[in-house]
Amino acid sequence: MKKSLKELKELAKICRADILKMTTVAKSGHPGGSMSSIDLYLSVFNVANIDPENPYDPKRDRVVISHGHTSPGVYSALARLGFFNPDDVLAGFRHPGSIFEGHITRGIPGVEWTTGNLGQGLSAGVGMALASKITGADYRVFVLHSDGESPKGQIAEARRTAVKEKLSNLTVLVDYNDIQISGRARDVLFVDIAKEYEADGWKVLEVDGHDFEQILNAIEEAKNYKLGPTVIIAKTIIGKGVSFMENRHEYHGAPLKEDALEKALKELGVENDIEKYKEMRSKLPLIREKLEFEDNTVVAEPETPIVYTKKDKIDNRGAFGNAIADLAKANKGKVPVVAVDCDLKPSVKLEKFEKVAPENYVQIGIQEHNAATIAGAMSVCGVVPFFVDFGVFGLDETFNQQRLNDINHTNLKTAVTHCGIDIGEDGKTHHEINYVGIVRSFFDTKLIVPADPNQTDKAVRYAASTPGNVVIAMGRSKIPVILNEAGEPFFGEGYTFEYGKMDILRKGEKVTILTHGSVAHKAVNVADKLKEEGIKITVINVSAPLEFDAAKIKEYIENTEVIIYEDHNKYNGLFVEFSKSVVENGIKPAGIEVLGVDNYSPSGSNALLFKIFKLDEESLYEIVKEKISK
Numbered sequence: 001m002k003k004s005l006k007e008l009k010e011l012a013k014i015c016r017a018d019i020l021k022m023t024t025v026a027k028s029g030h031p032g033g034s035m036s037s038i039d040l041y042l043s044v045f046n047v048a049n050i051d052p053e054n055p056y057d058p059k060r061d062r063v064v065i066s067h068g069h070t071s072p073g074v075y076s077a078l079a080r081l082g083f084f085n086p087d088d089v090l091a092g093f094r095h096p097g098s099i100f101e102g103h104i105t106r107g108i109p110g111v112e113w114t115t116g117n118l119g120q121g122l123s124a125g126v127g128m129a130l131a132s133k134i135t136g137a138d139y140r141v142f143v144l145h146s147d148g149e150s151p152k153g154q155i156a157e158a159r160r161t162a163v164k165e166k167l168s169n170l171t172v173l174v175d176y177n178d179i180q181i182s183g184r185a186r187d188v189l190f191v192d193i194a195k196e197y198e199a200d201g202w203k204v205l206e207v208d209g210h211d212f213e214q215i216l217n218a219i220e221e222a223k224n225y226k227l228g229p230t231v232i233i234a235k236t237i238i239g240k241g242v243s244f245m246e247n248r249h250e251y252h253g254a255p256l257k258e259d260a261l262e263k264a265l266k267e268l269g270v271e272n273d274i275e276k277y278k279e280m281r282s283k284l285p286l287i288r289e290k291l292e293f294e295d296n297t298v299v300a301e302p303e304t305p306i307v308y309t310k311k312d313k314i315d316n317r318g319a320f321g322n323a324i325a326d327l328a329k330a331n332k333g334k335v336p337v338v339a340v341d342c343d344l345k346p347s348v349k350l351e352k353f354e355k356v357a358p359e360n361y362v363q364i365g366i367q368e369h370n371a372a373t374i375a376g377a378m379s380v381c382g383v384v385p386f387f388v389d390f391g392v393f394g395l396d397e398t399f400n401q402q403r404l405n406d407i408n409h410t411n412l413k414t415a416v417t418h419c420g421i422d423i424g425e426d427g428k429t430h431h432e433i434n435y436v437g438i439v440r441s442f443f444d445t446k447l448i449v450p451a452d453p454n455q456t457d458k459a460v461r462y463a464a465s466t467p468g469n470v471v472i473a474m475g476r477s478k479i480p481v482i483l484n485e486a487g488e489p490f491f492g493e494g495y496t497f498e499y500g501k502m503d504i505l506r507k508g509e510k511v512t513i514l515t516h517g518s519v520a521h522k523a524v525n526v527a528d529k530l531k532e533e534g535i536k537i538t539v540i541n542v543s544a545p546l547e548f549d550a551a552k553i554k555e556y557i558e559n560t561e562v563i564i565y566e567d568h569n570k571y572n573g574l575f576v577e578f579s580k581s582v583v584e585n586g587i588k589p590a591g592i593e594v595l596g597v598d599n600y601s602p603s604g605s606n607a608l609l610f611k612i613f614k615l616d617e618e619s620l621y622e623i624v625k626e627k628i629s630k
Contacts, residue, residue, distance in 0.1 A: 003046050003081070008212050011080050012039055016241040017270035018076035018086060022093040023255035025277045029094060029102065032251035033146065034073030036177040036209070036236035041065075041077035043215040044142050044173065045110065052082040055109035056294035058382060059139055062112045062128045066121020066145035067175070068103035069253070075100050078110040091277040097284035099291050106408050107293040113377065114408050117400055119152030121145050122172065123370045126158050127377030129170040129229075134336050134360060135382045140223065143172045148180035150191040156200075157370035162229040163201035165362075170229040171222040172197075175209065179238040181252045197231045209234030242267055297411040300337050300384045302461035303330040307492045308453045308481050316474035316518065317417040319453035321349025323460035324386055324415075328357035331384075336360050337464060338385040340375040342368050348388045348417050372398040372414075376405035379412045384464055391416040391432025391473060399438060406442040406469060413463045414471045419449075420567030421601045421609045422475035422518050428600040435473040436545050437572030445469035446499060451520035451541045452482040454491035459543070462497045475518030475567065477606055482521050482541075500547035504556075508536030511627050512556045513620075514574060515565040516542045519610075522617045523565055526624060529617075535628055545574045550581035557582070561627040562589045567615060570596025593623065 003011065015038045023029035048061040065074050072093065079086040092098025099108055103116035113124045125143035132139050149155065162170055174193055178185045185191075198204045203225050207214040215234065222230035238252070239245025242264040256264060258274070265272045306322055308314060328337040338360045339353045345363075354361040360383075364371040368389060375387035387394060394416040395402065405412050419432045439447040448463070448470065450456040456474060463470035482505065484490045490505060505520070506527040513523045523539045530537055538556045542548055550557060564575045575594045582589065595614050602609075610616040614623070 005212055008042050008046060011042055013241065013268055014270065015042065015073065015076040015080055017265055017268050018079070018090060019072040020256055020261055020264055021274050021277065022072050022090045024258060024261045025090065025274055025281060026094040027255060029072055029255050030069040030253045031072060031255055032179065032238040032245060032248070033067065033175065033177065034070040035240050035242070035245070036238045037070045037144065037175045038073045038077060039210050039212060040144055040173050040175060040215060040234055041073050042081070043212060043219065044144065045077055045081050047216065047219050048142060049139065050110060052109065055083060058296045059137055061140045061142065062125070063110065064113045064121045064125040064128065064141065064143045065104055066115055066143060067118060067149060068115030071100070071102060071104045074104050074111065083109040087277070087280065091280035092284060095281060095284050096287045099288055105291065107291040114404065117404055118149035119154045120373050120401065120404060122155050122158035123373035124377040125170060125172070126162050126167065127374035128381050129162070129167040130165060130362065130374065131378040131381035131383050132169055133165070133167070134338060137382065140169050140171065143170070145172065145174055147174060147176045147178060147185050147191070147193060150174070150193050151189050154369045154373070156196070157367040159197060159200040159202065161364060161367065161370060161374065166227070167229045168226045171219065172229065172231040174231060174233050175236050176233050177236040177238040179247065179249045179252065181249065183249050194233050201228060203228065203230040204233065205230065206233045206235070209236035210240055295380060296382050297380055297467055298335050298382055298384060299467055300327055300331045300335045300464040302465040303327060305461060306457050307489065310481055310483055310487065310489065312453065312481055313478050314453045315476060315478045316450055316453055316456040317349050317476065319456040320415055320417070320460055320472065320474060321352055323457045325352035325356050327461065327464050328353055328360060332357065336383040338362060338378060338383050340364060340371050340385055340387045342366055342371050342389050342393065344389060347390070348415070350388060368393045368398050369401050372401035372405065376401070376408065376410040376412045379410045380408070384411070384413065386413045386415050388415045390430065391419040391435055392430055395432065395435055395438045395471070403442065406445050409444055410469055411467055412469050414469070415460070415474070416471065417474045418476045419473045420475055420518060421597060421613070422477050422567055422606055424606045424609055425603045427603040431601055433569040433597045434572060435471070436568055436574065439471050440546055440572070440576070445471060446544070447471045447473065447546050448499070448543055449473045449517040449545060450543055451516060452479060452491060454481060454489050454495070455497065455543060458491065458495065458497040462499065473517065477518065479518055480521050482524055500544045500549070502553055503541040503543070504538070505541050506537065506539040508538045510537065511561045511563065511624050512538040512540060513563045513565050514540050514542055514578060516545060516574065517567055519565060519567050519615055522620065526617055526621045529621060530624065537624060542574060545577055548574065548577035548581050550578065550587050551585045554585070554587055557589050558587050559590050561591045563623065564592070564594045564596065565615070565620065566596050568596050570594045570598050591627070595620065595623070
């Protein structure tokens with residue numbers, strides 16, 4: 001039941017008291033900004049098409065709060081509008097035994113996106129609004145952000161994208177209290193927020209952020225504007241409602257002491273009952289159960305793989321491009337497969353995709369941070385997005401955005417090309433040599449490093465048809481199809497990709513090469529050359545290096561000379577997983593040699609760079625021969 005204007009005004013007073021109580025009980029939190037934003041929160045959550053009895057309805061409106069530190073205001077507004085019990089928030093705020101964390105957390109009814117890293121909320125809202133257009137779900141998206149985060153470059157990226165995509169279903173409300181932790185926002189770094197939005201092509205409305213009539217009228221005007229997105233700049237007062245807190249930056253992140261709380265609650269005319277909540281808090285468990293919630297994530301049908309023959313010579317990125325185009329075409333009318341590009345269409349092989357599914361091709365331009373967040377947010381709104389980029393941009397540059405996608409348990413597929421020193425002449429700034437180490441830092445993201453075009457095709461189909469975040473890392477150069485010992489494609493007909501499974505490409509004794517990605521075929525070539533000399537060695541493809549389990553291949557590494565062979569930083573790649581696993585399983589190789597990149601590489605052809613780092617076939621051949629002769 002939606003609240004009347006009179007009821008909203010009364011709730012605002014109660015919510016301000018809630019904010020002060022929960023932060024005092026928790027002895028931490030951000031009361032000041034929560035009190036300046038609370039009238040906006042009550043207005044938006046009251047107007048938005050969200051039902052407390054069915055908060056995960058796929059057709060619901062989405063509300064994204066970018067300044068996640070104002071969680072006391074968000075939780076209080078939602079609680080007082082019937083989404084959950086206010087007592088649970090007041091007692092449990094910022095306690096590990098409660099779901100109500102210090103920054104808002106996705107999965108709490110009414111909360112769509114975990115935020116805290118300022119500047120990312122608008123990109124998330126743009127992603128959700130785009131998904132609404134692509135799926136035809138016809139919901140609206142509201143984004144609330146603060147003036148203090150407005151200098152962030154990612155907000156500018158998102159603003160431009162929203163206008164380019166004509167997102168008339170997107171409304172932004174800015175809490176303009178002119179205060180941040182260091183003092184006046186205008187003194188820290190002035191931003192003319194209204195003019196910046198206007199310059200980017202937004203409809204701009206300005207209101208008193210504590211006048212419900214003005215806020216609600218502006219929201220209604222925004223809903224009726226069909227030419228693009230609308231921003232509502234709301235002039236507010238930090239600490240609004242308590243005289244000694246108003247316009248004081250000291251209350252940005254400082255809760256009231258109990259004597260000051262008593263004074264503030266008297267001013268608000270609200271009972272001081274914090275002893276009740278302190279008692280409840282003392283009885284909370286040490287840690288809460290895992291937060292479970294319904295999710296609007298979907299998967300695509302993998303369809304029939306493309307099989308490349310021994311005559312084909314294609315790069316893994318080309319096989320990726322063919323696979324994603326095939327998936328988009330085959331899943332039309334069922335599940336939208338989307339490609340999010342950063343002005344790299346020919347390099348990351350998205351031309352075919354654009355031809356078969358132009359409506360699902362999203363060109364973001366050179367705005368990687370924005371693109372990563374947009375794609376992550378789209379993935380929880382009924383589409384299967386692939387964020388496609390060069391490795392250094394899609395992983396290194398966007399680490400913070402990808403980390404937040406991981407925290408939000410998204411369903412994002414990230415395809416990064418030009419990994420390793422395989423891109424040669426571009427030089428060290430473009431060599432992605434940390435893709436294993438970076439993804440290792442996440443808790444809920446899989447990593448696949450396919451060995452040839454056939455495995456790439458199957459890995460892409462696996463990612464699209466499997467829930468959760470998946471990164472596929474590929475090189476640049478054309479490479480041969482890996483063959484089995486009978487001379488047929490190893491990853492061809494009859495091969496099924498299984499995440500974590502290791503592929504025994506060649507069987508031998510004394511020496512085992514563990515490899516993956518664009519150098520795997522080189523290891524096979526060396527093994528085949530040695531076989532002609534009567535020497536058989538083992539080559540194992542580890543396409544999921546973060547799932548390496550030494551116990552599964554114990555027979556090939558126990559008392560054996562092991563060579564780790566990868567186009568990657570040798571200090572944080574497969575060697576780390578190998579070392580950990582052999583120790584955990586008590587396996588003792590006869591020796592270990594790690595071949596990889598041990599420093600930033602100069603520019604040069606692939607052939608020269610591989611030779612510098614002993615990743616060329618000749619160097620590998622000599623190293624194996626030396627170990628065999630021991």
